[in-house]
Amino acid sequence: MAFTYSDLKPGELRLLRPVSIREGTFMSLEMAQFERKRAPPYIAVSYTWGEENDMVTLRLNGRNFSVRRNLWFCLTYLSFHAQHSKARYLWVDAICINQGNIPERNAQVRVMDEIYKNAHCVSIWLGLDPDLEFYKPWIEGSVMTLDLDSFDKVTRLADHEYWSRYWVIQECLLARDIQIHCGRSMMSWADFQEALSLEANLRLLAPAGDSVITEMLDTKKHDALPLLLARNPTDGFSQRPLEELIIHHRHSRCKDPRDRVFALLGLIEDWERKSLERYFPNYSLSHDGVVVITLAHLRELNSTSVTLKSQKLFQGLGVESNERQRRLIAAAEDCPYYIGYDDEIIMSDEARQDRARYMGWDDGLEINQYEEVVEDGLQMSDNMSSGVYRCNIL
Known part of the structure; x- marks a missing residue:
């Protein structure tokens, strides 16, 4: 039987708790509703939705629920990570918002900034190891168990399609803390900033409007650079004019x-x-x-x-x-x-x-x-x- 949503009251959000994960074969999650101001610590997930016609079924509150395959991979790894985190809950827009309910979707989009701002941390999902993506059609679920040998592919990850999405701007800039995930490997935002700024010979503390920054943006050297430049390494993000x-x-x-x-x-x-x-x-x-x-x-x-x-x-x-x-x-x-x-x-x-x-x-x-x-x-x-x-x- 398929999953059905209950109404979401004003000031509430839904959160997911991983129940049972068997890599590549089965996933069971529980979803509960909380007042946003009294929600338990949660991880807000930031990711690309993936191919619309590539769907996988999981169990949500004991009922069938279809998600895109990229989200399945994402939930698999982040669920394992959440077991060792202070934040045991996840917030994912594709599941925690009833996408078929237009009034609810509009209301939740209006408070999206609060949801990401109040999260314990934001986890950015950049998919599997880029070297494995080409072989994915020929590999069974075991592909999800393979690790990156290191995070030396930072510059390639900086050109991942994720960084070009408009909604990730808000998701990244408002986060208290950010963790970047690629398969089983994880990297802090600070380490990612440092590695990419060194590679791009970039001054992250340069003032807004700096000619070097303007030139760098126009070269479009890496898709991740606008976000790195907008989020100060020490103070995070400051509100800006539209x-x-x-x-x-x-x-x-x-x-x-x-x-x-x-x-x-x-x-x-x-x-x-x-x-x-x-x-x-x-x-x-x-x-x-x-x-x-x-x-x-x-x-x-x-x-x-x-x-x-x-x-x-x-x-x-x-x-x-x-x-x-x-x-x-x-x-x-x-x-x-x-x-x-x-x-x-x-x-x-x-x-x-x-x-x-x-x-x-x-x-x-x-x-x-x-x-x-x-x-x-x-x-x-x-x-x-x-x-x-x-x-x-x-």
């Missing part, structure tokens, strides 16, 4: 071009995210609709002047055609859109000052004057019609 993130990760790829914005929302500063979350993520919007809202956001909130010369930004948004760029710029300029805060949102004085500095307001103004500017803008938007949804392209 425009900077879009440009920095412009070479990353995603199946759904709307994710070029949606997958970055958990990485931007809180006050900027608040102004966007009334619209995003929303998969009922077209790609053009998402781009128009984003351009209007950058113009209104960040005072960004977007022109046909903004090619790195458009590359990051997945818009290549000059004609399409021109049309979207015009639509964003005509769009009755205002970026602001809802009345019930209360900001700290420090947050207001940060926002004011970011928007170029006079630092000499008092806090209550910042409030007046926002309230005036909100009143103006209230007098308009219901906003972006009147744009022609939507």
Whole structure:
């Protein structure tokens, strides 16, 4: 009998506990629901989904559940690893989110950043030893028991397709701690950073916008470099403006071009995210609709002047055609859109000052004057019609 989901309440998540694993032949997991704020220590898994038509059946709460083969391998190794870890539970998006329930999926995508941020650690799965992948069709399940002789293939692993995925940006940058797995071998994020930076002759502590970093990103020497550069070796990740993130990760790829914005929302500063979350993520919007809202956001909130010369930004948004760029710029300029805060949102004085500095307001103004500017803008938007949804392209 196939597995069926029970409803997930607001503020909850599902976690997996390995029960029985027999390599290559059988896997049994238990899934339970917890409040996110009271969840036991868990490992959040970051991986590529794999081939859609290559499925394997496992047992989930005693019922059959189909997963892609790459995830089967991943769960096999990470389940063994979890037995010796403080975190005995796993979180995997393909299983812990009911992918057939659209409202639940949208709600869980909205809190994905919290799920990865609160995990005991994030385990990156880079598959089996690259040398074995070619032979996999001719090898039985025993392939999963083979070890890498060493982790001297770091540079090859840095070009694994995993690093080119858009959603892994958030999964990597928000993690408290990261472990990289390839088959039975494991490597810390710090060791991976050091090995790859030495090979690429890269200064990981260089400031944002450094010319060497910009040149390195444009060469696309390794797919893993944008993430290594975005995550400071000592301090982890600091929130960044959306425009900077879009440009920095412009070479990353995603199946759904709307994710070029949606997958970055958990990485931007809180006050900027608040102004966007009334619209995003929303998969009922077209790609053009998402781009128009984003351009209007950058113009209104960040005072960004977007022109046909903004090619790195458009590359990051997945818009290549000059004609399409021109049309979207015009639509964003005509769009009755205002970026602001809802009345019930209360900001700290420090947050207001940060926002004011970011928007170029006079630092000499008092806090209550910042409030007046926002309230005036909100009143103006209230007098308009219901906003972006009147744009022609939507």
